[in-house]
Amino acid sequence: MLELKFDPRKGIFAKEIETVEKLARDFFGDRKKNEISLLPEEAMYLMLFRNAVVLDRKGKEIDFNSLAKNFVGEEPRLFIRYNAYRDWRDRGLVTRRFNENVQGKHSKKTYKKYPSQKLRPERLRAKAYWYPDSLFSVLDKESVGKELFEKYWIGQYGVYKQERGKQSKLDFFETIFLAKHFGIEIVNNETGERMKPEEILKEVVKKREYAKQLYDIYEDWRMKAYVVKTGFKFGSHFRIYFPGASPVKEDKWIHSKHVLHVFPKEQKLLISEWSRAVRVAHGVKKTFILGIPELKKKDYIDCQADFMTYRRKKGKGVWVRETPKDKPRYMLVSVSEDEHIGGVELASMLKKAKDTGLNLLLSITDRETSITYYELKKIILPKSKYEYYEIEWFKP
Amino acid sequence: MLELKFDPRKGIFAKEIETVEKLARDFFGDRKKNEISLLPEEAMYLMLFRNAVVLDRKGKEIDFNSLAKNFVGEEPRLFIRYNAYRDWRDRGLVTRRFNENVQGKHSKKTYKKYPSQKLRPERLRAKAYWYPDSLFSVLDKESVGKELFEKYWIGQYGVYKQERGKQSKLDFFETIFLAKHFGIEIVNNETGERMKPEEILKEVVKKREYAKQLYDIYEDWRMKAYVVKTGFKFGSHFRIYFPGASPVKEDKWIHSKHVLHVFPKEQKLLISEWSRAVRVAHGVKKTFILGIPELKKKDYIDCQADFMTYRRKKGKGVWVRETPKDKPRYMLVSVSEDEHIGGVELASMLKKAKDTGLNLLLSITDRETSITYYELKKIILPKSKYEYYEIEWFKP
Numbered sequence: 001m002l003e004l005k006f007d008p009r010k011g012i013f014a015k016e017i018e019t020v021e022k023l024a025r026d027f028f029g030d031r032k033k034n035e036i037s038l039l040p041e042e043a044m045y046l047m048l049f050r051n052a053v054v055l056d057r058k059g060k061e062i063d064f065n066s067l068a069k070n071f072v073g074e075e076p077r078l079f080i081r082y083n084a085y086r087d088w089r090d091r092g093l094v095t096r097r098f099n100e101n102v103q104g105k106h107s108k109k110t111y112k113k114y115p116s117q118k119l120r121p122e123r124l125r126a127k128a129y130w131y132p133d134s135l136f137s138v139l140d141k142e143s144v145g146k147e148l149f150e151k152y153w154i155g156q157y158g159v160y161k162q163e164r165g166k167q168s169k170l171d172f173f174e175t176i177f178l179a180k181h182f183g184i185e186i187v188n189n190e191t192g193e194r195m196k197p198e199e200i201l202k203e204v205v206k207k208r209e210y211a212k213q214l215y216d217i218y219e220d221w222r223m224k225a226y227v228v229k230t231g232f233k234f235g236s237h238f239r240i241y242f243p244g245a246s247p248v249k250e251d252k253w254i255h256s257k258h259v260l261h262v263f264p265k266e267q268k269l270l271i272s273e274w275s276r277a278v279r280v281a282h283g284v285k286k287t288f289i290l291g292i293p294e295l296k297k298k299d300y301i302d303c304q305a306d307f308m309t310y311r312r313k314k315g316k317g318v319w320v321r322e323t324p325k326d327k328p329r330y331m332l333v334s335v336s337e338d339e340h341i342g343g344v345e346l347a348s349m350l351k352k353a354k355d356t357g358l359n360l361l362l363s364i365t366d367r368e369t370s371i372t373y374y375e376l377k378k379i380i381l382p383k384s385k386y387e388y389y390e391i392e393w394f395k396p
Numbered sequence: 397m398l399e400l401k402f403d404p405r406k407g408i409f410a411k412e413i414e415t416v417e418k419l420a421r422d423f424f425g426d427r428k429k430n431e432i433s434l435l436p437e438e439a440m441y442l443m444l445f446r447n448a449v450v451l452d453r454k455g456k457e458i459d460f461n462s463l464a465k466n467f468v469g470e471e472p473r474l475f476i477r478y479n480a481y482r483d484w485r486d487r488g489l490v491t492r493r494f495n496e497n498v499q500g501k502h503s504k505k506t507y508k509k510y511p512s513q514k515l516r517p518e519r520l521r522a523k524a525y526w527y528p529d530s531l532f533s534v535l536d537k538e539s540v541g542k543e544l545f546e547k548y549w550i551g552q553y554g555v556y557k558q559e560r561g562k563q564s565k566l567d568f569f570e571t572i573f574l575a576k577h578f579g580i581e582i583v584n585n586e587t588g589e590r591m592k593p594e595e596i597l598k599e600v601v602k603k604r605e606y607a608k609q610l611y612d613i614y615e616d617w618r619m620k621a622y623v624v625k626t627g628f629k630f631g632s633h634f635r636i637y638f639p640g641a642s643p644v645k646e647d648k649w650i651h652s653k654h655v656l657h658v659f660p661k662e663q664k665l666l667i668s669e670w671s672r673a674v675r676v677a678h679g680v681k682k683t684f685i686l687g688i689p690e691l692k693k694k695d696y697i698d699c700q701a702d703f704m705t706y707r708r709k710k711g712k713g714v715w716v717r718e719t720p721k722d723k724p725r726y727m728l729v730s731v732s733e734d735e736h737i738g739g740v741e742l743a744s745m746l747k748k749a750k751d752t753g754l755n756l757l758l759s760i761t762d763r764e765t766s767i768t769y770y771e772l773k774k775i776i777l778p779k780s781k782y783e784y785y786e787i788e789w790f791k792p
Contacts, residue, residue: 048563064563065525065534065585072586076529090555129461133472135734136765138461159486160766167444167460171763172734189461190468208734209666230763232733235672270605276631276672283679337628338531338568338604367567367626369532370556 002052004043006062008070012038012054019052027094027323039097040071040078041085049090077334081306084334084363087371088309091396094323098305098331100356105327107357112390116382117225117243121181124148128175129189135204137175137186139168144184150248153227153241154178171230172204172211173218180219213264217291220384221260228260235280236261236288258287265295265343271364272337278374278391289379292343292387303348307332308358311396330375331358336365347387350376361394398448400439402458404466408434408450415448423490423719435493436467436474437481445482473730477702480730480759483767484705487792490719494701494727496752501723503753508786512778513621513639517577520544524571525585531600533571533582535564540580546644549623549637550574567626568600568607569614576615609660613687616780617656624656631676632657632684654683661691661739667760668733674770678789685775688739688783699744703728704754707792726771727754732761743783746772757790 002023003016014020014029014036023029028046029036038046046052047064054062072078088095126144128137139145139155145168149157154174158165170178178184179197186195204211214237221228225243233239236259245254259281263269281288309330310322322329331353335341353360353376360376373394381388398419399412410416410425410432419425424442425432434442442448443460450458468474484491522540524533535541535551541564545553550570554561566574574580575593582591600607610633617624621639629635632655641650655677659665677684705726706718718725727749731737749756749772756772769790777784 048561063536065536068525068527068534069585069588072527076586079527079530079532079534086555129464131464131468131475134475135732136475138464138475140459140461156764159482160764165444169765173763189465190472192465230733232668232671232760232762232764233766233768235668235675237668272628272631272633273669275628276676279631280672280675280679283676336531337626364628366628367569368552368556368628369565370629372629 002046002050004038004046004052004054005056006043006054006067006070007057010037012040012043012067014038027096040068040075041082043067044082045086045089049086080336080339080365081334083365083369084306084332084371087363088307088332088396093310093312093321093396095307095309095332096324096328098308102308102328102356102358104308104331104353104357104359105329106359111378111380113380113382114388115242119181119223119225123183124178125183127185127187128170128178129187130175130195130200132188132190132203133207135172135207137170137172138189139170139184142166142168144168148178148182150246153229153245153247172200172208173215173228176200176204176215177219177222181223210262210264210267213293214262216293217260217262217386220291220293220381220386224381224383229256231259231261234259234284234286235277238262239286240289256286258289260289260291262291262293263343263346265292265299265347268340268342270337271335271339271341274341275337275364275372275374278393282393288391290346290376290389290391292347292389295344295347295387299344300348300351301344303345303352304333305331305349305352306334308356309361309396327357329359330361331356332361332363334363334365337367346376350378350387350389354378398442398446400434400442400448400450401452402439402450402463402466403453406433408436408439408463410434423492436464436471437478439463440478441482441485445486473732476732476735476761477730479761479765480702480728480767483759484703484728484792489706489708489717489792491703491705491728492720492724494704498704498724498752498754500704500727500749500753500755501725502755507774507776509776509778510784511638515577515619515621519579520574521579523581523583524566524574525583526571526591526596528584528586528599529603531568531603533566533568534585535566535580538562538564540564544574544578546642549625549641549643568596568604569611569624572596572600572611573615573618606658606660606663609689610658612689613656613658613782616687616689616782617777620777620779625652627655627657630655630680630682631673634658635682636685652682654685656685656687658687658689659739659742661688661695661743664736664738666733667731667735667737670737671733671760671768671770674787674789684787686742686772686785686787688743688785691740691743691783695740696744696747697740699741699748700729701727701745701748702730704752705757705792724754726757727752728757728759730759730761733763742772746774746783746785750774 002019029038126141130137148154155168155170157168176197227241227245231239238260239256240258278288308328312319362374364372375394377390379388398415425434522537526533541553544550551564551566553564572593623637623641627635634656635652636654674684704724708715758770760768771790772785775784
């Protein structure tokens, strides 16, 4: 039996020699000579899963809730953090409280670099008639519509996935983009007035929240010769195709492999909603890319970081767990499905992870205390000024 | 060639006898003797897919955008509506503008009735220690936790899906529900104070939007002996099991077949976000149930209804399309992925559909003008005062 002690001035610790040895061997707590001090989540875990008892100064046993009571004021999210700790430990792996000064395993890691070309827009003479409340425009020239569709996959020429119809419909991103870069004229089909691309955007912003941020991301990828189409069927803002993709070149329809979702820096999202978008992409086997536009250096905040965690390595032909003698791999942030997350927070977490050479893991506790992990990896879109990350479901 | 005419005072019509006959045979427009008057979406469709020409009073041909210009002021969402019309017609099916006075095919339909039992809560003596920022509580008595889990599937006893651990964790719905109906005492583990269930709810509402509405729905199903657990893994608020389900009775883990999502009446959601939740459920082969709490008679509004549509029937051994000589089947509401929908609007649509004996179809135009259909069917949860609907992906 493990014997722990709790003293309100000193915290939780172990002195009993057998306990100290056992805890040290399993990388619990911080050892100083013959004493080990423990974090609340460590003690809570030891009580529930390693048969530990915690005694107060008078030698009386303290239960889980009574022990937690001493810490919950200072650590309001104690239970969520504890639950993340529990899950990682339950998998036979080691985890420690996060430490700013750590040098993680991935400090020299180069990020995945996406291909990039320079789009060379041409000047085209055509008019796009704008339907203000429908947020669509219709091109007046079939030939231009056909060219834009076949060469750039801009607009929808004819019926989706059918070789039928000759009308070219442009969504609001395409309408603005073509006006800005291809010289297409826009005419408001309600009033007959000419409109500038920025006027269209201003109109759309009134109806569709975050339209500006979405457009910025759209333009960023388009200018690097990516094809960017709606991701509606995959639960995301966009789906993308790498430079060179065309709706007509191949015998059969080519499938996108990536969806692109925009997380405006000022938006706060419920974790459950945020995760839902990743989940749909995962379900249809697409890589989920998150883009955070408009981030400036001053936006970054000092954000939450709960744990640094170790995983497994190959040792003498078998997989063994890594320990604090190895470099940690992940910065783990523990949240619950009913909390919120913001674009700035997420970007700041990623920066903190990067600065310490760790990969970022988000552990989400659902209402049943079951945990889902997502790994976030920064990617490089050459010459982009925005931040992009691949998010993947992760199994420790 | 079909010859249509446009007169600003009169609208769009056809007089040329061959055209009139052809259109009448295919159920376009309204015939009065030897003339047929057409709706803008009908004329637009005929121009693009049936080679129709539209002539102005001087006999000059009018193009798509010029014709639309005359209608877009009065029908701001003209293009979205047209696109829904196009898609239905493209499938070889008939659709007409919605008419309030129609008697649809489903007027005598009885709704799907869900089973219902009366939950008989017992009085239990135990304390739940509440962790305010984690939104969880931990029971003090293992025996009570075990009973609640095994008999009612309330709380998470031990580790999720493992027979390990004896602690019982309660999410905030369960904490409130147990305090209200089972006499469980709640103690704030930060302050040591006793809390009433309504105090907990008040606290949660500050952190988690719509917690009250979610709790109401939770309680509604629980009181009818359903098991209601988090739907996090399926992208919804809850998953449910029919009365009698237990986490321990069977040899293997039983799977839920329904997810339950709450749409508060005052919430406005982007269609794309709304659809994302349905999409995840569909992807994991669960029935998606939408609940709208707190609706009162006075909440219903006069909502949008675009079309009444016909489908197919068996005629002499083959499937033939239905026509206006049959009763229409669906009330079709056309929206785009970038529009918003509210709980009240949706409920009002469902009521309008019900009043006219039609089933409700939502057609969503994405930015590529491709259409996704969802069918909404009212279900009956006996003795509930809330509205519930099954939502299913639909192929015309």
